[in-house]
Amino acid sequence: MNHDAYDDNYIRSILNNVKTIAMVGASPVNVRPSYFAFKYLAQRGYDMIPVNPGHVGKALMGKPFVASLADIDRPIDMIDIFRNSSHIMPVVEEALKLSPLPKVIWMQLGARDDAAAEKAEAAGLKVVMNRCPKIEYGRLSSEISWMGVNSRTLSSKRAPIPTQGMRLSLNRTSFGGGQTAASDRAAKNKTETT
Amino acid sequence: MTDRLPGFSTLAVHAGAQPDPTTGARATPIYQTTSFVFNDADHAASLFGLQAFGNIYTRIGNPTNAVLEERVAALEGGTAALAVASGHAAQLVVLQQLLRPGDEIIAARKLYGGSINQFTHAFKAFGWNVAWADPDDVASFEQAVTPHTKAIFIESIANPAGSITDIEAIAAVARKAGVPLIVDNTLASPYLIKPIDHGADIVVHSLTKFLGGHGNSLGGIIVDAGTFDWSKDNKYPMLSEPRPEYHGIRIQETFGNFAFAIACRVLGLRDLGPALSPFNAFMILTGIETLPLRMQKHCDNAKAVAEFLSTHPAVSAVNYAGLPGDKYNALQRKYAPKGAGAVFTFSLKGGYDAGVNLVSNLKLFSHLANVGDTRSLVIHPASTTHSQLDDAAKVKSGAAPEVVRLSIGIEDKEDLIADLDQALRA
Numbered sequence: 001m002n003h004d005a006y007d008d009n010y011i012r013s014i015l016n017n018v019k020t021i022a023m024v025g026a027s028p029v030n031v032r033p034s035y036f037a038f039k040y041l042a043q044r045g046y047d048m049i050p051v052n053p054g055h056v057g058k059a060l061m062g063k064p065f066v067a068s069l070a071d072i073d074r075p076i077d078m079i080d081i082f083r084n085s086s087h088i089m090p091v092v093e094e095a096l097k098l099s100p101l102p103k104v105i106w107m108q109l110g111a112r113d114d115a116a117a118e119k120a121e122a123a124g125l126k127v128v129m130n131r132c133p134k135i136e137y138g139r140l141s142s143e144i145s146w147m148g149v150n151s152r153t154l155s156s157k158r159a160p161i162p163t164q165g166m167r168l169s170l171n172r173t174s175f176g177g178g179q180t181a182a183s184d185r186a187a188k189n190k191t192e193t194t
Numbered sequence: 195m196t197d198r199l200p201g202f203s204t205l206a207v208h209a210g211a212q213p214d215p216t217t218g219a220r221a222t223p224i225y226q227t228t229s230f231v232f233n234d235a236d237h238a239a240s241l242f243g244l245q246a247f248g249n250i251y252t253r254i255g256n257p258t259n260a261v262l263e264e265r266v267a268a269l270e271g272g273t274a275a276l277a278v279a280s281g282h283a284a285q286l287v288v289l290q291q292l293l294r295p296g297d298e299i300i301a302a303r304k305l306y307g308g309s310i311n312q313f314t315h316a317f318k319a320f321g322w323n324v325a326w327a328d329p330d331d332v333a334s335f336e337q338a339v340t341p342h343t344k345a346i347f348i349e350s351i352a353n354p355a356g357s358i359t360d361i362e363a364i365a366a367v368a369r370k371a372g373v374p375l376i377v378d379n380t381l382a383s384p385y386l387i388k389p390i391d392h393g394a395d396i397v398v399h400s401l402t403k404f405l406g407g408h409g410n411s412l413g414g415i416i417v418d419a420g421t422f423d424w425s426k427d428n429k430y431p432m433l434s435e436p437r438p439e440y441h442g443i444r445i446q447e448t449f450g451n452f453a454f455a456i457a458c459r460v461l462g463l464r465d466l467g468p469a470l471s472p473f474n475a476f477m478i479l480t481g482i483e484t485l486p487l488r489m490q491k492h493c494d495n496a497k498a499v500a501e502f503l504s505t506h507p508a509v510s511a512v513n514y515a516g517l518p519g520d521k522y523n524a525l526q527r528k529y530a531p532k533g534a535g536a537v538f539t540f541s542l543k544g545g546y547d548a549g550v551n552l553v554s555n556l557k558l559f560s561h562l563a564n565v566g567d568t569r570s571l572v573i574h575p576a577s578t579t580h581s582q583l584d585d586a587a588k589v590k591s592g593a594a595p596e597v598v599r600l601s602i603g604i605e606d607k608e609d610l611i612a613d614l615d616q617a618l619r620a
Contacts, residue, residue, distance in 0.1 A: 031441045033448045036245045109450040132450065143247050145210060146255060148263030148459070149274040149452050154200060154208045159215040 001121060003114065003129050008153065011136050014104050014126060018077035019047055021133075022069060022102075024091050025082030026050035028060050033108075034082040035060070037134040044137060049076070069094050078104040080133060081111060088113035092120050101125065106133060202269065202385065203486045210264030211479075224476045225257045244440055244448070244460060254464050258472035262479050266405065266415050267455075269384040269482075270397050273420030274455035276463060277413060277475060281380060281400025282312055283468035284414035288376060288396060289345070290466065291432045291457045295321025298342040302329040302359065304352040304592070306400075307579060309378070313347075332363040339371045344429070345396075346373060350389050351381035351530070353565075354575065354592055354599045355513040356538040358525035365393025372429070374422045380404070381537050381565070385489040386530040395422040396454065403566025404536075406478040407488050413470050413478050416458050420451030433457050488568070488604055493533025495610060496602040502611045503540050508548065508618040510596065514538040536602040537565045539592070546595035549574040553598070555617035558609060565601035570610055573599050 021041060027034045028050075042048045042061050050060040053067040066072055069079065069091075079095050079102050081088055088107055095102055096119065105120045107113065107129040117127040138144030139151045142159065200208070211222050230249035232238035240246035249255055259277045267275040278284050289299065301313055303326045313324040327334040329348055346368045348359050361377060368375035374395035379387060383404040389397050399405055401413030424433035424446045433453055436442035440460070446453040463469060493516070500514035515522035516534030526534045542548040552574070553561050559572040563579060573579065575593035588594055602610065 030243070030245075031436075031443045036448065039240070039245060110447075135450065138247050142212060145264045146247050146249060146257065146260050147274065147452075148255070148260050148267065148276055148455060150209075150264055150267035150272060152268070154204070155212050156208070158213040158218050 001117075001127065003112070003117060003127070006128065006131070008140065010126075011128065011131070012140055014078070014106075014128065015133065015137055015140065018104055020049070020074065020076050021046050021078045021080055022049045022051050022072055022076045023080045023082060024051045024069070026052050026055075026060055026065070027082075028055055028058055028065075033132070037080070037082075037108075037132060040134040041137070069098060075100050076102045078102060078106055080106045080108065082108050083111065085111050085113050089116045089119075092116040095125075096120065096123050104128070106131070108132060109135070205265070205268045206485050207483050209268035210261040222258055222261045222476060222479055224472050225252075226472050227256075228252050244443060244456075252472065253467060253469045254459060256469075256472050256475070258479075259470055259475040262401075262413075262470075262475045262482075263415065265479065265482055266384075266399070266401075267417055269388075269485075270379070270417045271384075271388055271390045271419075272397065272417035272455075274452035275415050275417045276455050276458045277401070277415045277470045278463060279414065279468040279470050280412050281378075281398065281402065281414040282308065283466075284398040284400075284416045285309065285312060285347075285378075287458050287462035287466060287468070288398060288416055289317065289322060290462050291454065292344045292374070292430060293320075293322045294431075296323075296342060297321075297344045298323045298325055298340060300325045300327050300335055300338045300343055300346045302327060302348040302352065304329050304355075304357060305347075305349055306353040306378070306380070329357070329359045329364070332360060332367060335364055335367045336370075339367070339373075343371055343373055345376055346371070347376045347378070349378040349381065350387045351515075351535045351537070353381060353537065354539055354597075356381070356515055356522075356535050357513070358515050358522040358529055358534070360525055361387075361389055361392040361394065361529065368395070369393070372426065381535050382530060383485060383489055385486050386493070386532055386535060390417075390419040390421070392529070395419050401478045402564070404489060404492070405482055405485060405566075407481040407485065407566065407568060408477070409564060409567035409569065411474040411477040411481075413474050414468075416455065418452050418455035418458075420454075422454065424453060432461055437461070490533065491604040492536035492602055495604065495607045496536040496538065496600075497533065498607040499600065499602055499610055499614065500538060500540075503614065506615070506618060508543055509540055510543045511541040512538070513540065537599065539597050539599045541594070541596045542598060544596070546576055549596060549598050550577050551620065552617050553577075555620040556613055557616070558605065558613040559600070559617075567601065568604050570603035570605060571601040575599060 023038055026038050050065045052065050055065040056067050058065050081091050104126045109132045112129040120127050142151045145151050213220050229251050241248050241250050262277050263275040301324050325338040327338045365375045376396045377389035377394040379389050379397050380400045380403050397417040399415045424430045428434055433446045445457045449456045497516045500512050503509045504512045515526035559570045576588050576595045580588050580593035
């Protein structure tokens with residue numbers, strides 16, 4: 001596995017298939033990159049679990065912090081590690097003790113530990129290093145293009161409606177008491193025939 | 195299945211653009227609006243806090259401009275881009291992220307005259323100092339490096355004479371000094387030269403020239419190569435320090451390899467204000483779709499005209515890197531093998547008067563102060579842009595009395611040659 005460059009389809013299949021993501025090193029401070037990524041991924045429908053022993057008792061977007069991966073009460077698909085490269089190995093070792101095993105180990109932008117990656121891959125896990133899942137999600141969906149970022153993707157298909165807030169709504173304000181010209185005519189015709 | 199890497203012409207047509215999600219419009223719509231509604235208070239807060247991708251206000255970003263930004267980023271091989279109102283605005287916004295009062299930039303002596311003015315006078319008032327170096331002498335850049343140096347600035351193909359810069363050699367100086375290399379790629383366009391492939395960290399353009407290509411819309415753009423580590427030694431606090439206007443966010447830490455483009459947007463464009471009109475972005479985008487076709491024609495025509503002039507009895511010299519005997523021919527074959535661009539100078543045996551006569555006798559060439567138009571353009575610097583200088587100063591700045599600058603368009607080359615021939619004989 002080449003960890004210097006990833007094929008888009010590799011990243012795409014991970015983001016399409018994982019549902020539950022434990023974020024190790026998640027911060028409740030709303031200017032930290034981990035907070036940005038946590039919130040974004042939660043809004044895209046992932047079941048997010050914040051892992052940080054320093055914040056047990058608090059919650060992040062309504063999700064209670066847990067102290068360690070072992071404290072999580074449900075199977076995890078992906079572990080997103082928001083720690084420096086030197087703190088990756090213990091997290092991976094802990095992850096490999098879980099049952100069932102997670103499917104993906106993801107190390108954040110700036111974080112890379114090739115030995116830890118090798119260990120996880122030997123156990124059958126997929127590994128991504130030195131990437132941000134928020135940026136990759138935004139890139140592959142082309143949502144990040146709004147910031148002038150090179151998504152390195154092309155499409156001749158109509159762009160997807162990008163956020164829930166932009167879903168077309170029927171709850172619009174109607175003028176004239178909400179009656180259409182057709183309903184006016186129907187009402188008039190009805191009066192004339194009776 | 196591995197993703198296929200699209201070619202340059204495909205990117206020129208498609209990159210950044212997608213049929214509109216609501217209407218299905220295939221051409222990029224002109225989002226001629228100042229502002230964008232928020233979904234709710236949390237969405238607004240997320241956008242203002244840079245937590246979410248999205249649109250707030252056209253001074254910070256606009257969906258039409260965003261297509262232009264992604265397209266140029268893709269063509270240059272960068273991670274992201276920011277479109278602004280002009281090439282000058284691009285230079286201002288870039289340097290605002292890098293320099294504090296007392297800091298220095300090393301700039302190539304051969305630059306567009308407007309850039310020389312901007313660096314010499316306007317930036318001086320900000321306390322940004324410029325040290326000039328000779329692009330033909332790489333050692334002069336090395337010698338100009340001081341502890342205050344924050345960036346090196348060059349043009350890939352330099353105005354006015356179309357000389358070719360040894361980008362890789364100067365990139366090596368920048369790397370050694372620990373500063374980013376900024377390359378103005380206006381006269382080459384990414385069709386001829388991709389400076390990022392040769393070590394540039396930031397690329398700037400006047401979109402007004404070959405990218406827009408039709409002489410109808412001003413614009414500028416900044417491309418982030420994603421190659422520079424802004425956190426090192428705290429040399430660039432705009433990127434590495436917590437930003438008070440964003441509650442303490444550190445731009446590099448948060449945005450990784452496109453942090454510079456984000457800094458230019460949320461600290462530069464937002465606060466300095468030179469936003470690009472979405473209408474201009476649309477015009478420039480339309481121009482870019484034909485960039486590869488136009489640029490090749492510009493270069494082929496320019497070479498034919500340069501060859502014609504080099505044998506003309508009224509002409510004493512032609513400076514065109516595409517000619518075999520030219521001083522820059524070896525660099526042209528290395529950096530711009532598809533062509534040497536379309537802006538160059540030549541000298542007339544008849545001196546100043548011959549220059550004035552030529553300009554007034556031309557019938558197809560337009561006498562004006564722009565380059566990179568579909569139309570062929572001519573200017574006699576000594577009687578126009580440089581007329582306030584004395585003769586010695588004119589020679590030093592490449593505007594000697596006998597020098598004429600051409601920007602060759604995409605007309606039929608036979609007609610351009612016939613026009614020059616009749617004007618030189620008149």
